[in-house]
Amino acid sequence: MNVVDVLYYAFSAIRLRKLRAALTTLGVIIGIAAIVALLSFSQGFQDTITTQLQKGFATKTLIVSPRSGLGGGEASISLFVSDAQRIENLSGNVSTAVSIMQKACFINASERTFIVNIIGVDFEKYKEIYESTFVPAEGNITSENDSVVIGARVHNPWQNGTILANVGDTVEVTWTKRSSSGTQENKTYTGWITAVLKEIGGFNLGGPSDFGVYIPISQAQSFFETDACSTIIVLLKDDNKATIDGVSEAIKNEFNNQVSVTSATAVIDIISSVFSNVNFFLAGIAGISLLVAGVGIMNIMIVSLMERTREIGILKALGMKNHTVLMIFLSEAMMIGLMGAAIGIVSGWGLANIVARLGILSGGRIGANQTAVTTQISITPVLTPTVLMGAFAFGIIVSVVFGLYPAWRASKLKPVEALRYE
Numbered sequence: 001m002n003v004v005d006v007l008y009y010a011f012s013a014i015r016l017r018k019l020r021a022a023l024t025t026l027g028v029i030i031g032i033a034a035i036v037a038l039l040s041f042s043q044g045f046q047d048t049i050t051t052q053l054q055k056g057f058a059t060k061t062l063i064v065s066p067r068s069g070l071g072g073g074e075a076s077i078s079l080f081v082s083d084a085q086r087i088e089n090l091s092g093n094v095s096t097a098v099s100i101m102q103k104a105c106f107i108n109a110s111e112r113t114f115i116v117n118i119i120g121v122d123f124e125k126y127k128e129i130y131e132s133t134f135v136p137a138e139g140n141i142t143s144e145n146d147s148v149v150i151g152a153r154v155h156n157p158w159q160n161g162t163i164l165a166n167v168g169d170t171v172e173v174t175w176t177k178r179s180s181s182g183t184q185e186n187k188t189y190t191g192w193i194t195a196v197l198k199e200i201g202g203f204n205l206g207g208p209s210d211f212g213v214y215i216p217i218s219q220a221q222s223f224f225e226t227d228a229c230s231t232i233i234v235l236l237k238d239d240n241k242a243t244i245d246g247v248s249e250a251i252k253n254e255f256n257n258q259v260s261v262t263s264a265t266a267v268i269d270i271i272s273s274v275f276s277n278v279n280f281f282l283a284g285i286a287g288i289s290l291l292v293a294g295v296g297i298m299n300i301m302i303v304s305l306m307e308r309t310r311e312i313g314i315l316k317a318l319g320m321k322n323h324t325v326l327m328i329f330l331s332e333a334m335m336i337g338l339m340g341a342a343i344g345i346v347s348g349w350g351l352a353n354i355v356a357r358l359g360i361l362s363g364g365r366i367g368a369n370q371t372a373v374t375t376q377i378s379i380t381p382v383l384t385p386t387v388l389m390g391a392f393a394f395g396i397i398v399s400v401v402f403g404l405y406p407a408w409r410a411s412k413l414k415p416v417e418a419l420r421y422e
Contacts, residue, residue, distance in 0.1 A: 006324065010331035017304070021336065024293075024300045028340025029347060031290025032395045036348025036388075038282040040381040041355060046275040048379050060095075061129060062234040062244065063262045064251055077258045078228045081217060084125075090250045093237045098125040099229040101220045106174040107154075107213060109165040116154060116213050118173055118189075120220020120229075123149070126208075129235045133208045139167035139195035143216050148191040152199040153210040169193050173213070175224065189223045191215060207233075239265060290394065293340070294402035297333060301406035305329070309413065316415040326411035333403025334396055341395030345388065352381035 014021045064087065066077055084097040101120035106113050123143045127134050134141070141149055148171055157164050165171060173189040200210050208214075221227055234251070236243055248261040305312075312325060356379045 006327050007331055007335075010328050010335060013304075013308075013328075013332055014335060020300060020304075024297055025336050025340045025343070027293030027296045028290065028337055028395050028399060029344040031287070031293045031398075032341050032344025032391050033348035033351060034285075034289055035283055035287065035394070036345050036383065036391050037352040037355070037381075038285075039279055039387045040349060040383045041352045041379065042275065042279050042282055043382040043384060043387070044352075044356065044379045046272070047382055049271060049275075059264050060236045060239045061264050062236065062248060062251070063264075064232040064234060065230065065260050065262075067258050067260045077255065079230075079232055079259070080227045081221065081229050082227065083229075084232050086254065087232060087234055087251060090254055091247050093243045093247050095235040095237055096125050096128055097232055097234045098122050098129060099217060100231045100233060101217060101224060101226075101229045102231075103175060103224060108172040108174070109169060112164065114154075114157075114164070116211060117209075118175070118220070119212050119214050120217045120224070121214060122217050123214070126214075126233075129233055130207050133197075133200050135198050136195035137198035139193070141195045144194070145216070145219065146191040147194040147216065149195045149197065149214040150193055151197050151208070151210040151212045154213055155196040165193055167193050167196060171213075173215075173223075177225070187223065187225075189215070189219070191219075241265075287394070290398050294398040297336060297399055298402040298406060301329065301333065301403050302409075304332075305406050305410050308410075312410055312413050313415050313417070316413070322411040325413075326407050329407030329410050330400055330403055333399045333407070336403075337396040337399025338392075340399070341392045344395065345383075345391050348391075349381070349383055352383075356381050 064079065066079055079099070081099040081101070084099040087097040088094050098121060102117055104115060105118045107116050107118075123134075123141050127141065136149070137152065138155075150165055150171075153159075155163060155165055170190060170192050173191070175187050175189070177185045177187055197208060197210070197212075200208055215223075234247065236247060244263045244265065248263065251261050252259060315325065
């Protein structure tokens with residue numbers, strides 16, 4: 001028999017036992033669908049997170065922060081606003097550096113009180129570093145005294161047209177100052193909104209945020225009665241690894257190795273590495289169900305072999321070779337794997353999209369008394385060619401491997417004994 005005849009005979013055997021073949025194929029479908037759904041959803045989530053991170057900070061930036069003490073305790077040193085100039089003078093590869101002073105405060109606007117992060121920063125330098133995100137949608141970013149710049153979700157928290165604060169409005173910021181003796185004092189800062197930032201959608205890792213409220217650094221120093229800052233953002237000339245490593249080492253040496261220096265590219269690389277491990281883990285979990293399906297294929301094909309023993313004996317008595325019998329049974333297993341993989345890929349892709357449409361992950365948050373506003377991160381599943389081809393190959397290989405033993409047993413049947421089989 002030629003290859004076409006072998007395939008036709010194998011397909012006829014499957015078609016003759018439709019229900020059994022359908023149930024066997026179902027096991028492969030479930031395994032492949034699980035792999036495709038998990039990996040495509042994970043890849044989509046990874047792409048979304050990476051995009052959001054890239055929006056949150058520029059790739060040519062370094063984030064300098066005090067190094068925490070042993071066990072995550074109090075930092076060994078403090079950073080000050082003047083340290084930004086100190087870092088600018090370190091290397092010719094540093095374009096600029098900006099100090100960030102950030103504290104959680106209450107903001108009163110439109111007769112509502114919200115808890116938000118008040119961020120003191122040099123507006124001009126901040127615009128230079130984040131030229132694509134620290135951009136006004138309304139108004140103008142100005143460093144005048146008492147000026148306030150708010151994020152898009154502070155302006156329109158629920159994204160339904162309900163405006164909390166707008167350009168020209170006066171806002172009142174309340175901060176609770178705590179002394180070392182335990183006493184508390186409420187301080188109030190009144191400013192007027194000069195600009196509303198365009199919607200960013202990224203995570204706030206040093207960069208602008210949809211939930212941020214920004215005031216000039218000089219006003220923050222006066223309001224918070226301190227020159228200490230939480231972080232310093234450093235803009236480099238380029239994002240070459242040599243530049244990043246060289247400037248990072250220079251900053252650590254300048255502060256006696258008592259600060260942490262984090263690069264944006266390093267964070268993205270770490271996240272990509274974590275997602276790669278997660279994808280491998282998810283594929284392993286889904287692969288277990290496919291192996292279970294493989295055991296089912298072996299079991300069904302052994303039962304099929306027992307039912308078709310006399311048929312095989314007749315074929316061999318008519319001159320069919322052992323390798324032809326082997327190929328017929330392997331072809332049946334391959335067809336089951338091929339059909340299961342094809343249907344499983346479509347099912348898994350559909351399932352991933354359904355989950356993506358129904359599932360919403362929460363990000364940032366604004367609290368207002370008993371009201372909360374959260375960011376919504378929509379995830380679009382991504383079916384990469386690697387996952388597509390891998391799913392096809394995995395489904396077929398598992399089916400063929402588990403069908404190999406029954407096929408080998410069928411090929412080794414002796415015609416006389418097979419014909420006498422009841």
